[in-house]
Amino acid sequence: QVQLVESGGGLVQAGGSLTLSCAASGRTFSDYIVGWFRQAPGKEREFVAAIWWNLGMTSYADSVKGRFTISRDGAKNTVYLQMNSLKYEDTAVYYCAVAVTWGRLKPGEYAYWGQGTQVTVSS
Numbered sequence: 001q002v003q004l005v006e007s008g009g010g011l012v013q014a015g016g017s018l019t020l021s022c023a024a025s026g027r028t029f030s031d032y033i034v035g036w037f038r039q040a041p042g043k044e045r046e047f048v049a050a051i052w053w054n055l056g057m058t059s060y061a062d063s064v065k066g067r068f069t070i071s072r073d074g075a076k077n078t079v080y081l082q083m084n085s086l087k088y089e090d091t092a093v094y095y096c097a098v099a100v101t102w103g104r105l106k107p108g109e110y111a112y113w114g115q116g117t118q119v120t121v122s123s
Contacts, residue, residue: 001026001027001112002024002025002026002027002029002032002098002112003024003025003026003112004022004023004024004096004097004098004112004113004114005022005023005025005114005115006020006021006022006094006095006096006114006115006116006117007020007021007023007117008020008021008117009093009094009117009118009119009120010118010119010120011120011122012086012119012120012121012122013121013122014086014087014088014121014122014123015085015086016086016121017082017083017084017085017086018083018086018119019080019081019082019083020036020080020081020083020094020096020117020119021078021079021080022034022036022078022079022080022081022096022114023076023077023078024077024078024098025077028077029053029072029077029079029098030053030054031053031054031100032053032098032099032100033050033051033052033053033098033099033100033101033102033104034050034051034053034070034072034079034096034097034098035047035048035049035050035051035096035097035098035099035104035110036048036049036050036070036079036081036094036095036096036097037094037095037096037097037107037110038090038092038093038094038095038119039092039093039095039116040089040091040092040093043092045095045107046061047061047105047106047107048060048061048064048068048081048094049061049064049068049070049081050070050099050102050104051070051071051072051079052102053072053079056072057102058070059103063089064083064090067083067084067085067086068081068082068083068084069081069082069084070082079096081094081096083119086119086121087121088121088122088123089121090119090121091119091120091121092118092119093116093117093118093119094116094117094118094119095113095114095115095116095117096113096114097110097111097112097113097114098110098111098112099111
């Protein structure tokens, strides 16, 4: 079993940047797909980005493509989400989660979740 802890959220002005971190404990991310999701008030949780830890393959939602970058640090057993050119509509609680199969975009297809970190973008 893996435990996930997100950090790095906060308040930022539109056009600004933030970097979120997802640290794992209990086991490494090896063999997992690590995904970032977000949930805004009154909306369903949606896929943002994912990385296949072993291969480094990445996937992004169209809404963040070109603005967000997902990456990994093996030494720290941590996945990052670099968010640039933030928009008001990026405001949400951001969660990291792990899956065992590539190409999964639905929250129900991810097994373990962190507690989330709030990102608020002021317009």
